[in-house]
Amino acid sequence: MPWTEKDYPDSWKNFDPETRRKAIDIANAMIKEGYEEGQAIPIATKQAKEWVKDASEEELKDLKKKDITKHKADGDGPKYMNKDVEVRYREDEKMWEVKSKGAKQADSLHKTKKEAIERAEHIAENREKDVISHKKKE
Template sequence: MPWNLSDYPDSFKNFDHVVKKKAIDIANALLEEGYDDGQAIPIATKQAKVWADNASPEELRSYKYSDRPSKADEHDSKANAQLLDNDVLVYFEEEEWKVRTKEAKRAESTHAKKEQALARAKEIAANKETSVITYTKDGERQD
């Protein structure tokens, strides 16, 4: 059952507004992928908290004022399904370390330190059972 900010799982009720909104978006995308409620809720809970912990103040502010999640929202499930099998990249761009799934359009998170980006990338890769590919500041692939 898809959710919105008026109708959501009880476990989301004490979340900060932005975390709740993100959890609803993630849970709805997982439902569309074929996950059942019992799987989607804990995954969305964990991922929304991790996202909020790693998001910049600008990302949080932008997301706070973005469109509200709706039960009728559509997610690009084919593109998302393809990305599930892709490795996770850690690279330096625009004076910050970025974490992005290979072939994704945008970075999942940005970090001041490579160690932080690498830790986040390893967490994502472990969830997807894929690998992490790391690059130097100069853009050369590391082993």
């Protein structure tokens, strides 16, 4: 059963409403993907705090409108939790890609390698894994 704004982990009770709502949203999505609550709560907590800190007014408005209890699962999330994170150049997109080793879908695309590495390091830190950075022509 998904968490709601009335039913959520005790560790989120002192969060401001936006941070709590984003944590619920992230954790519900992770659980739908197959993560255990024990994995989802600390990751959602950290990511929600960072997201709210950097969110635009428009993103905060969108969060208020979003149904944070409904998410689609692709089922691959937990499979890649224990994988290193790769950064490589996508010639077709002319962008740097961040994705888990072996994953079909990228986490994100970035204009610069520096931005991609920063994102990859953030993901790898949460997983306690390494970043594998490829050269542009690899």
